Amino acid sequence: xxxxxxxxxxxxxxxxxxxxxxxxxxxxxxxxxxxxxxxxxxxxxxxxxxxxxxxxxxxxxxxxxxxxxxxxxxxxxxxxxxxxxxxxxxxxxxxxxxxxxxxxxxxxxxxxxxxxxxxxxxxxxxxxxxxxxxxxxxxxxxxxxxxxxxxxxxxxxxxxxxxxxxxxxxxxxxxxxxxxxxxxxxxxxxxxxxxxxxxxxxxxxxxxxxxxxxxxxxxxxxxxxxxxxxxxxxxxxxxxxxxxxxxxxxxxxxxxxxxxxxxxxxxxxxxxxxxxxxxxxxxxxxxxxxxxxxxxxxxxxxxxxxxxxxxxxxxxxxxxxxxxxxxxxxxxxxxxxxxxxxxxxxxxxxxxxxxxxxxxxxxxxxxxxxxxxxxxxxxxxxxxxxxxxxxxxxxxxxxxxxxxxxxxxxxxxxxxxxxxxxxxxxxxxxxxxxxxxxxxxxxxxxxxxxxxxxxxxxxxxxxxxxxxxxxxxxxxxxxxxxxxxxxxxxxxx
Numbered sequence: 245x246x247x248x249x250x251x252x253x254x255x256x257x258x259x260x261x262x263x264x265x266x267x268x269x270x271x272x273x274x275x276x277x278x279x280x281x282x283x284x285x286x287x288x289x290x291x292x293x294x295x296x297x298x299x300x301x302x303x304x305x306x307x308x309x310x311x312x313x314x315x316x317x318x319x320x321x322x323x324x325x326x327x328x329x330x331x332x333x334x335x336x337x338x339x340x341x342x343x344x345x346x347x348x349x350x351x352x353x354x355x356x357x358x359x360x361x362x363x364x365x366x367x368x369x370x371x372x373x374x375x376x377x378x379x380x381x382x383x384x385x386x387x388x389x390x391x392x393x394x395x396x397x398x399x400x401x402x403x404x405x406x407x408x409x410x411x412x413x414x415x416x417x418x419x420x421x422x423x424x425x426x427x428x429x430x431x432x433x434x435x436x437x438x439x440x441x442x443x444x445x446x447x448x449x450x451x452x453x454x455x456x457x458x459x460x461x462x463x464x465x466x467x468x469x470x471x472x473x474x475x476x477x478x479x480x481x482x483x484x485x486x487x488x489x490x491x492x493x494x495x496x497x498x499x500x501x502x503x504x505x506x507x508x509x510x511x512x513x514x515x516x517x518x519x520x521x522x523x524x525x526x527x528x529x530x531x532x533x534x535x536x537x538x539x540x541x542x543x544x545x546x547x548x549x550x551x552x553x554x555x556x557x558x559x560x561x562x563x564x565x566x567x568x569x570x571x572x573x574x575x576x577x578x579x580x581x582x583x584x585x586x587x588x589x590x591x592x593x594x595x596x597x598x599x600x601x602x603x604x605x606x607x608x609x610x611x612x613x614x615x616x617x618x619x620x621x622x623x624x625x626x627x628x629x630x631x632x633x634x635x636x637x638x639x640x641x642x643x644x645x646x647x648x649x650x651x652x653x654x655x656x657x658x659x660x661x662x663x664x665x666x667x668x669x670x671x672x673x674x675x676x677x678x679x680x681x682x683x684x685x686x687x688x689x690x691x692x693x694x695x696x697x698x699x700x701x702x703x704x705x706x707x708x709x710x711x712x713x714x715x716x717x718x719x720x721x722x723x724x725x726x727x728x729x730x731x732x733x734x735x736x737x
Contacts, residue, residue, distance in 0.1 A: 271308020272361025276405025308360025324497030335365030430497030476503025
């Protein structure tokens with residue numbers, strides 16, 4: 245890479261509009277920053293020049309060691325409920341928001357560095373990251389984007405030339421993360437817990453201006469902000485469930501106001517369908533299990549509602565509680581509707597019938613009882629729609645219950661008045677062939693720790709087109725081999 249002069253057209257509203265909500269800070273110097281992954285298409289979407297960024301100077305910027313012109317690097321403060329327990333001060337302990345840009349679609353986007361060194365919120369940590377968690381977030385975020393799920397994304401991953409100790413020596417690394425914003429439920433909790441009502445108001449007005457500008461000046465804008473965030477989170481979690489994604493650490497500081505998925509620490513994708521699936525090594529009670537995610541999302545939203553009560557109805561707390569509760573009580577039906585619509589699409593239905601939910605649950609029960617692979621089964625249903633159910637049937641040790649379901653499904657499809665080939669085409673557009681299979685992710689990350697990034701690049705290439713059959717990449721579409729064992733994930737540190 246040759247030395248360049250990267251230009252960022254920053255417009256840093258958070259730094260400008262919210263003094264007292266952060267600490268201005270800069271990244272640590274590192275000995276040898278080097279770009280190992282760079283997302284040129286995303287750079288272009290952000291209105292940035294990839295040729296300028298993919299340079300030695302770009303590597304220094306992405307490592308946090310060089311402050312680009314116009315940047316306002318800062319560590320944001322927030323609180324959060326972590327596994328149900330409230331931490332009144334968390335904040336960016338190893339991250340820096342270096343600034344914001346307006347992308348080529350007119351959207352404001354944060355540019356944040358993760359792993360750039362200690363901040364005043366590091367709580368005794370070193371503020372660093374290592375290559376495995378950095379690349380995990382890069383891989384999963386890009387996969388989620390390709391699957392059509394709102395998510396933060398990765399612009400770059402750099403190594404720093406440092407050795408960081410995390411259960412042994414690991415290569416140091418920094419991720420450049422792009423987000424619609426880094427506003428979290430925990431951001432509101434921080435100021436609400438301190439009874440700083442005017443700062444909660446200031447934050448809410450900023451969030452509205454950024455994510456729901458049509459609510460500016462609305463008399464009931466704070467209640468409507470809660471409504472919008474509730475709607476976004478219900479839709480987001482339904483999309484997680486529809487692709488078999490387990491976030492793993494749904495703390496309130498990982499619940500965004502924007503409705504984007506954030507923080508891919510102990511995340512994973514299920515192979516066999518199992519509502520109780522837990523992968524995180526620290527989730528001993530299964531709080532964030534696959535099937536519990538909708539309930540946890542509603543719980544997290546209740547914490548946002550609590551933080552907004554003084555704004556919703558300042559003179560009548562009982563009225564505020566009643567109004568906020570009414571919004572929160574909408575969540576189960578919002579989620580259910582989003583999930584039902586998604587499931588209809590997955591099995592080729594466009595119309596709605598009262599018995600659809602029972603049809604879906606019948607299939608999921610059979611899958612659970614026989615440990616059928618979630619992703620493969622739904623993909624193969626496209627073949628069953630054109631009269632070729634054999635490969636779908638092969639996923640069941642006892643196919644009789646599945647055959648009974650097929651019969652019911654065929655009767656339901658008959659009322660759709662659609663050609664079988666059109667059904668398959670539509671189903672193949674929503675049921676992926678490729679997800680970030682846990683064993684393939686681990687295989688790529690282990691290679692990267694030795695300096696071999698080819699498996700990561702290959703995996704990213706496959707995951708960029710998740711709905712298309714890709715010759716020679718069959719190994720990326722199957723579940724983990726039995727010798728892979730029980731999968732455990734860890735928070736990225």
